[in-house]
Amino acid sequence: MTAGAALDVVELAAGVVLAGAVLALWRKDLRALISVLALQGAALASLAAVLAVGDGDVGLGVVAGVVLVTKGLVIPGLLTRVVRADPGSRETAPLVNVPASLVAAAVLVVLSYLVAGRLTALFPDPLTRLVPLGLATVLVGVFVLVTRRKAVSQIVGLLLVDNGVALVAFLLTAGVPLLVELGTSLDVLLVVVVLQVLATTMRARFGHVDLDQLRELHD
Amino acid sequence: MSTTAYLVGLGAAGAAALLGAILPARRRLFGAALLSAAACLAALAGAGRVLVSGHPFSLHTAQVLPLTGVDLSLDPLGALFVATTAVVGLAAACYSVGYGAHATPSRTATAALPAFLATLLLVPAAASVATFMVAWELMALTSLLALLTEHRRRPETRDAAQWYAAMTHVGAAAILLGLVLLATHAGGQTFSAIAAHRGRRSVPLTSAVFVLTLLGFASKAGAVPLHVWLPRAHPEAPSPISALMSGAMVNLGIYGILRVGEDLLGGGQLWWWLLVAALGVVSAVFGALHAAASTDTKRLLAYSTVDNVGLVLVGVGAAGALAAGGERLLAGLVLLAALFHLVNHALFKGCLFLGAGALQHAAGTRDLDRLGGLARKMPATAVLFAVGALSISALPGLNGFASEWLLLQGLLHGFASHSATTEAALLSGVAALAITGGLTATAFVKALGVGFLGQPRTEGARGAREVGPSMLAGMALLAGGCVVLGVVPGVALPVLDRAAAAGLPGGAPSALRVGLGLDLASLHGAIEPVLLVTGLLAGILVIWGALRLAPRHAELRRPRRAEAWGCGRELQTARMEITATSFAEPLQRVFADVLRPDHDLEVTHAAESRYFPEAISFHQRVDDAIERVAYGPVIAAVAWWGRLARRVPNGSVHRYLAFGFAALVLILVVLA
Numbered sequence: 001m002t003a004g005a006a007l008d009v010v011e012l013a014a015g016v017v018l019a020g021a022v023l024a025l026w027r028k029d030l031r032a033l034i035s036v037l038a039l040q041g042a043a044l045a046s047l048a049a050v051l052a053v054g055d056g057d058v059g060l061g062v063v064a065g066v067v068l069v070t071k072g073l074v075i076p077g078l079l080t081r082v083v084r085a086d087p088g089s090r091e092t093a094p095l096v097n098v099p100a101s102l103v104a105a106a107v108l109v110v111l112s113y114l115v116a117g118r119l120t121a122l123f124p125d126p127l128t129r130l131v132p133l134g135l136a137t138v139l140v141g142v143f144v145l146v147t148r149r150k151a152v153s154q155i156v157g158l159l160l161v162d163n164g165v166a167l168v169a170f171l172l173t174a175g176v177p178l179l180v181e182l183g184t185s186l187d188v189l190l191v192v193v194v195l196q197v198l199a200t201t202m203r204a205r206f207g208h209v210d211l212d213q214l215r216e217l218h219d
Numbered sequence: 220m221s222t223t224a225y226l227v228g229l230g231a232a233g234a235a236a237l238l239g240a241i242l243p244a245r246r247r248l249f250g251a252a253l254l255s256a257a258a259c260l261a262a263l264a265g266a267g268r269v270l271v272s273g274h275p276f277s278l279h280t281a282q283v284l285p286l287t288g289v290d291l292s293l294d295p296l297g298a299l300f301v302a303t304t305a306v307v308g309l310a311a312a313c314y315s316v317g318y319g320a321h322a323t324p325s326r327t328a329t330a331a332l333p334a335f336l337a338t339l340l341l342v343p344a345a346a347s348v349a350t351f352m353v354a355w356e357l358m359a360l361t362s363l364l365a366l367l368t369e370h371r372r373r374p375e376t377r378d379a380a381q382w383y384a385a386m387t388h389v390g391a392a393a394i395l396l397g398l399v400l401l402a403t404h405a406g407g408q409t410f411s412a413i414a415a416h417r418g419r420r421s422v423p424l425t426s427a428v429f430v431l432t433l434l435g436f437a438s439k440a441g442a443v444p445l446h447v448w449l450p451r452a453h454p455e456a457p458s459p460i461s462a463l464m465s466g467a468m469v470n471l472g473i474y475g476i477l478r479v480g481e482d483l484l485g486g487g488q489l490w491w492w493l494l495v496a497a498l499g500v501v502s503a504v505f506g507a508l509h510a511a512a513s514t515d516t517k518r519l520l521a522y523s524t525v526d527n528v529g530l531v532l533v534g535v536g537a538a539g540a541l542a543a544g545g546e547r548l549l550a551g552l553v554l555l556a557a558l559f560h561l562v563n564h565a566l567f568k569g570c571l572f573l574g575a576g577a578l579q580h581a582a583g584t585r586d587l588d589r590l591g592g593l594a595r596k597m598p599a600t601a602v603l604f605a606v607g608a609l610s611i612s613a614l615p616g617l618n619g620f621a622s623e624w625l626l627l628q629g630l631l632h633g634f635a636s637h638s639a640t641t642e643a644a645l646l647s648g649v650a651a652l653a654i655t656g657g658l659t660a661t662a663f664v665k666a667l668g669v670g671f672l673g674q675p676r677t678e679g680a681r682g683a684r685e686v687g688p689s690m691l692a693g694m695a696l697l698a699g700g701c702v703v704l705g706v707v708p709g710v711a712l713p714v715l716d717r718a719a720a721a722g723l724p725g726g727a728p729s730a731l732r733v734g735l736g737l738d739l740a741s742l743h744g745a746i747e748p749v750l751l752v753t754g755l756l757a758g759i760l761v762i763w764g765a766l767r768l769a770p771r772h773a774e775l776r777r778p779r780r781a782e783a784w785g786c787g788r789e790l791q792t793a794r795m796e797i798t799a800t801s802f803a804e805p806l807q808r809v810f811a812d813v814l815r816p817d818h819d820l821e822v823t824h825a826a827e828s829r830y831f832p833e834a835i836s837f838h839q840r841v842d843d844a845i846e847r848v849a850y851g852p853v854i855a856a857v858a859w860w861g862r863l864a865r866r867v868p869n870g871s872v873h874r875y876l877a878f879g880f881a882a883l884v885l886i887l888v889v890l891a
Contacts, residue, residue, distance in 0.1 A: 095873060108884075111884065111887055111888065111891065112887075114887075114891035115887045115890055115891045117891070118890070139883075139884070142876070142879075142880045142883065143880065145876050145880075146873055146876045146877045146880050147873070149873075
C-alpha cells in the first residue's frame, strides 16, 4: 500500500467516525444507533490497522484487532440484546430536537477546529490535521449524553466519547501501547455491561428506561 | 538547646494525640494527659530559655510542606505566648484526667486536646506566611474538633460549632488575603524577608493589609463585634478545652495583631492603633456588661474573656498609637502592661473555666440559679475559684491588680503625649478600665455568692461532692500562678520587658526598675504588693485579736451560726435567697438599652378573685443585641442565597451533565 493510499484510508476512517457521531444525533431508532457504533468501531480498527502496516508495528496491529472485536462486535452485540428486550423503543422526545441538534453539532465541529488549531500547530503533519475530527466526536458524544433520554442513548453517547478519545489517541501518538488500549477497552466493556444491567433493572422496576423521570430519587 | 526543647514539646504533643487515639480505653486518658504535660513542660523550657536569654532561634526545613517548606522561629514575643499556652496546657492536661474519668472517653475526645495544644504551641513560632496559615488553620480545625467532642450528649454543641466554624473561616480568609497581599509586595513569604522590606511599601497597601488581618485576628481574639462565637463555643466545649480556648487561643489573636502590625508592617499609621483601641474599649465595656448580666457560669466567663481581651486591645492600641507618636518609653510600658494582663488573664480565666467545669461536673448544671451552697460541699474548688474570681476583679495582692495598675499608670502617663486624638483614646481607655473594673467585680461577686454561698437550690447542688485530686491540681497550678504574680509581680517583669521590646519595631527602652514590686523608675509611680499583702494580713490579724481580747456582752459571747449570704435569718429556705437573675436585675435596668433583656411574665389568677394569683412564672433571656442587629440580616441573606442555590440541582441527570458540558465548551471557547 502506498503512503498516499494509506493516508486516504486514514482520512476516510476519521471522517466516518465523526459522520457516525452526527448520524447518532439524527437517527431516533435505537437499532440504527447501534449500527452506527459498529461502523465507528470498524473504522477505528481499520485506521489502526493501516497505521500498523505503515509503521510495521505488530503491537498496533494487535490493538487494531482488539478494537475490532470490542468496539465493532462485542459492544454492539451487548447493546442489541438490551434493545431486543424492548422492541420498537425509540428516542421519541430528545431534550433538544433533531434539527437543532444537527446545528449544534455543526457549531461543535467548528469549535473543535478552532481549539485544535493550537494542537496541530505544535507538530504540523497530515495525521495531526485530523485531530479536530476526534475532538468533535468527543463533543458530540457529550452532547448526546446531555440531550438524549433513553438509557441506551446514554450508553451510545458515552461510547461516542470513548471513540473520539481513541481516534485522537491514534492520530496524535501514532499508536497507543497495547496495554493501554487493552485497559481502556476492558473499562468500556465493563461500563457497557453495568449499564446494560442497570437498564434492564430500570425497565423491570419502573417500566421505562427514561432517565429524566428518575428525579424523584433526588430528595 | 531552646530549639530542641521546643521541638521535643511539639513532638510530644503530637505523640500524645496519637496515643489518645490508639491506646486502649483504660489507659487512654492518663497516657495522653501525661505526655501532654511533658510536652508543655518541654515547650515551656524552650520558650523560657528564649525569654530569659533574649536570643531567638529559627530553623527551616524543606521536607514538611511542599513548595515552601516550614519556617519556624521563636523570638521573645512568640516565646511569651508559647510559655503562656504551655502553662495553661499543663493545667488543662492535668485536669482532663479527672474530668474525663466519669465516662469512658472517646478516642476523638482524648486525642483532640493534645492535638489542639500542639497547634497552639506551633502558631507563635511560625515564621513564614505559608507556615503561619497552615498552623493557624490546623488550630481552627483541631479546636473545632475539640469543641464538638460532646456533640452526641449535647446537640446544642453543634450550633455553637457552626458559629465558631463560620467566624473562624471568615477570619482565616481575611488573614490569608492580607498576608498574601503583603507577601506579593515584599519579595518573599518569610516573615524576616517581609520585615526587611518595611519602609518600601505604600500606605494604602499596608493599611489594607492591616485592616484585613485585624479583621481575622479580632475575630479569633473575640473583639466586639466579632465576638459572637465566644459566648456559644466556650460554654459548650468541654472545660479543659474552654480553658485552652479562652486562656491560650484567644491570645493568639492579639499575637497576630502585634506580629503583623508592629513587626511585619513596622508600626504604620496612627489611625490603625486608634482603631484597635476603639475595638478594645467597646469590647471591654460590652463584655463586662454581659458578664454581669449572665446567669450561666461559662457564658459569664466567656463574656468576661471578651472584656479582658478588650482591655488588652486597649493596651496594644495605646502602645501602637504612642509608638507612632514617638513616645517609645511609654509605648513599651503600655505594651508590657497589656502583655502582662494577657498572661494574667490566661492564668485566672483558665482557673475559672476549670472551676466552672468542676461545678458542672459535681452539680450537673452551669446555671447559677440552680447552684448554691457549694462552698460547703466542695471547699477546695471554692477556694481556688475564689482566687480566680478575686484576681479577675483586680483585688490587690493578686495578679489582675498588678497588670491593671500598670495599664492604668501607662495610660495616665500618656496624657503628656501632646496628640489630642491619642489622648482621647487613652482617656476612653481609662474610662473603660474603670467601668469594667466595677462590672467585673459585680459579675464575680454574683458567681461566688450565688454559686458557692447560701443554701443549695436544687437536688443536684445538694448532692455535689468535691472533685478529684487531678482536677484540683490543675486549678491549683493556675491559682498559684495568680498568687505568685500578684504578690511579687516584679519577677515576671524582665521577661515581659523583653517580649514587649520584641513587639515594638526598633525595641523600646525599659520603664521599670527591677525588683519584687512594680516601680516606674523615671515616671513616678510605684507599688509594692508584698508590703500591701503583709499589711493587709497584719491588719486582719490585729482586728481579729482585738475582737478576741475585747470585753463583750454576754449576748455577743454566744455564737449564732448562719449561712453566708443567708441574711442571718433564723429560718432560711433556698427559695428566699437572692438569685443570680435578681442580683443582676438593677444593672440590667440601668443598661437596658444595651442589654435589651426579654421578659416574659405570666400570672395565673385564682378562679375566685383576680386579687389572688395562683402561680407566677417569669422567664428572662438576655440575648446579644449585636448578634441580633448585625448578624441577623447577614444570616438571612446567606440562607436566601442557599435556598436559591438549592433550586439549581433538581435531580435531573441531564442537567448535571449539561453543567459539565457547558463548562467544557466555555473553556474551549476561551482557549480558542
